[in-house]
Amino acid sequence: MDEKVDFVEKLSDILLRMKAITPEAAKSLSDDFKVSPKARFDYFLLEEGIVEKEDLLRALSEYYGVPYFDADGYFFNRDLLILFPQDLLERLVFLPIEFDGNIMTVVASEPDLENLRQEIGEYVSYVVEFRVGLRRDIINSIREYYEKSARELEEEESEEESGNTPNDDDSVDFIS
DSSP states (O other): OOHHHHHHHHHHHHHHHTTSSOHHHHHHHHHHHHTSSOSSHHHHHHHTTSSOHHHHHHHHHHHHTSOBOOOTTOOOOHHHHTTSOHHHHHHHTEEEEEEETTEEEEEESOTTOTTHHHHHHTTOOSEEEEEEOOHHHHHHHHHHHHHHHHHHHHHHHHHHHHTOOOOGGGOOOOOO
């Protein structure tokens, strides 16, 4: 069976068991998705209003056997993000969330992706624990971080060129 079809059927079954969709909707999801212009089943489910985001995250958690993490609006730790090149984060669709001792927690859209753990291991030596998140939220977070970083760098360079660099003489000392 095609991997994509297998994923659609298994996720539909999970959503049905969770009562996030009706039996009628479960029967027609695969056919409806096939004729949809959406390339990804999760995008299809959300954008067609078939399931709520929370239900989809819970279903993905059950499917992959790992906890879920909502990456939308999460403020990621810059020190963790700079450990990985942007193209790797976008290609494998993952983000490091936190680390504690020797364990790094990572949110990925496909935690079971072949070689994901190995690719991460090329950059860090932490034990990796996975969470599942929505692809679009992870990609948006990656791009937002790198676009913001580029804008901040451009602003700093612009200030330096114009001679408007922050000056310690202009600051007020509030320490008594």
